[in-house]
Amino acid sequence: MLQTELSLEKLLFNLNTLAELGEEITSPKDFTRVVKSSLYMVMGSFSATKGVIFQFDQDRGVFAPIASKGLGDVGGAFIRLGKEAVAALTKHNKPIDLKKGDHPSEVLGQAAELLEKLDSRMLACLVVKDELLGFIAINGKFSGEDYSVYDCQLLSVMAQHISFSLHSHMLLMKLMHKYNENKGLYENLRRIYYDTIHAFAASIDAKDSYTRGHSHRVSAYSAVLAREMGWPNEDVEGIRIAGLLHDIGKIAVDKTIINKASPLTSYECRELNSHPVVGYEILSKIKFPWKGIPMMTRNHHEKVDGSGYPDRLKKSDIPLGARIMALVDAFDAMTTDRPYRPRLSFGEAMDEVKANFNKQFDPDVVQPFITVIRKEVRREVDNPTIVPLLQEQLDSVSLNRMLEGFPVA
Amino acid sequence: MVKKYRNFKEVGDAVVIYSDNYINDIEGEKLEDLCASYMERGFTSIVIDFSETDLVNSIGVSILIGIIEKVRDCKARIAFSGLKRVNYDIFSIVGLTKHIEIFDTEEDAVNGRVPQEMVTS
CATH class of the missing domain: 3.30.450.40 (GAF domain)
Known part of the structure; x- marks a missing residue:
């Protein structure tokens, strides 16, 4: 070349x-x-x-x-x-x-x-x-x-x-490093946030030795029911948090009233029944990343026939999350010991739900609740939530018998 | 005894390796692996035939130089054959043509005698 x-x-x-x-x-x-x-x-x-x-x-x-x-x-x-x-x-x-x-x-x-x-x-x-x-x-x-x-x-x-x-x-x-650093900080904040909420829930339950774990159960039951009803993950997380905090207003109620075994006076009743509003006032000042938590707390004692408190709302006026919590809150209260009575069996509790179907409890919530119980008893779910916390064994045959004659929504 | 495969042919203690159409990093590494495995098996003469190769890029040149170094470290012989003009020119540009035996055909390359200075260099 x-x-x-x-x-x-x-x-x-x-x-x-x-x-x-x-x-x-x-x-x-x-x-x-x-x-x-x-x-x-x-x-x-x-x-x-x-x-x-x-x-x-x-x-x-x-x-x-x-x-x-x-x-x-x-x-x-x-x-x-x-x-x-x-x-x-x-x-x-x-x-x-x-x-x-x-x-x-x-x-x-x-x-x-x-x-x-x-x-x-x-x-x-x-x-x-x-x-x-x-x-x-x-x-x-x-x-x-x-x-x-x-x-x-x-x-x-x-x-x-x-x-x-x-x-x-x-x-x-460098960007990845910063991202991972921020992700870590966010995770820490998130953990602190959850830990704080859990600490609040524990302090609420600590006022009453009978209701130990009540807030955690209401939280877990509400979440599993919301999931069964097709709620998106973000909203399921919201009702889980609302479940943990729904009784936060009880912090302002005298411990002797909460733990009283005999019937309450009208004053004591008013005091105790003020806890949803007090809870709402506390929680409405907090900017939660989930929507509806203060209102779910305020309305978790409303009844679909309009005879509940504090606002005497009727079915469609009650937030759906509050209707879910109204059912699981009452269900947990019935299936655990109280100062004024021993716990009801699952069958007895479901009889109460049946008796108050479309009066206290929303049929649109009761039906999926029954579906969740059935799935858990039949072991159709990987992580059952409600049945393992009941203090009795349930099988499909006895469950069918207990749920017989349940009104159709 | 001659054993012919798709990408290489064994002729006694020599092997002819047929390089692909374009020697970039991936093809170059395949060549490198193949040469290394033949040297491990005791072959003393490696012939790379470029008849099917349209272009060798700078990565290919770098890998070929690496192969030449390794073959020589093993006191084996390496020769190129079937170079197209464009590839011969590239090897000239980077100075390889002065330091490697280059033959027109693979047969010549397999049978070619190794100049004394190549063995000792």
Whole structure:
């Protein structure tokens, strides 16, 4: 080949390599693969047999190898550079011939020894916006030829391409780091939030030794029933929280009234019955991420026939969540011991539900409640919620008998 | 004895490896793995035939140089054959043609004698 033809061919080959390098660094491939391919392109362009790309590891304050070829294992080849060396290398935008001792190779110090061990001949710094991100080191050419001025210019352009890739990747990593950090903070906040709500629920239940765990059961029962009724996850979570807090107004009620075994006086009754409104007033001041919690709390003692309290609302005026809670709240109250009476059996409790069907309890809620119980007794669900908390064994035959004659909605 | 497979042919202690249409990183690595496995099996002569190869890019060049180095480290012989003009030019640009035996056909490459300076280099 004539010298002019060779130069033209070389120019075309190098232009093609630069185009491929541009394509490579903007490809959606795995970063490790991109860096490896980029190094191979540099080495192929200069027929180098050994090469390595170092990246500045901000956490460890060292330059660590991220891709290499022809050098075996270079995993432990870290380079430490002082501030002055970093500043000198950052300013220098041309490849450095280490063999010729080009300026500023004198600032490399101990790093020069390591690069010599790696048989490095040319060093090209990877700099973006006055920040030294790393460098490429390659050895002498396989052909034995020296690096020309043209080679240095090409290496410089290739290093700039790789710098941008490295810079984008580092920005992405920083972003990911921040994202993970924020995600962690959010998770912590969420945990604290839930812990606080659970602590509130526990403090409510602690006022009455008989109602220990009541808020947790109302919460769990409400959630499973809402899910059965096809509520979206976000709303199920909302009613779960409302269940935990529905009796928060009892904090303002005298403990002796709550625990009184004998019939309540009219004053005591008014005091006790004030808890939904007090709860509403407490909770309406809190900005919950779920909708309807204060109203569910306020209306969980309403009855569909309009004889409940505090607002004497009728069926469609009562929020659906409050109708769900009205049923599971009463059901749990009936199936657990109280100061004034022992617990009812499941059958007795369901008789009460039947007797108050479409009076106290909403048929649209009772029917799915029965469906949940049936599914749990038949073991059609992975994690039964209500049946395991009842203090009796239920089977399909006895359940059918207990639910016989239940009005159809 | 000659054993011919789709991508390679074994001729005594020599093997002819047929490279694919385009030698980029993936194809290059396949070639590298194949050469390494033949050297492990004791083959002393590796011939890479480029008859079907339209283009070798810079990654391919880098991998081929790596293969040449490894073959020589094992004191084995490596030769190229069937190079198209464009690929010969690329090998010339990066200086490979001065350091590797290049033959027109795979038969010549398998039967070609290794120059003394190649063995000792």
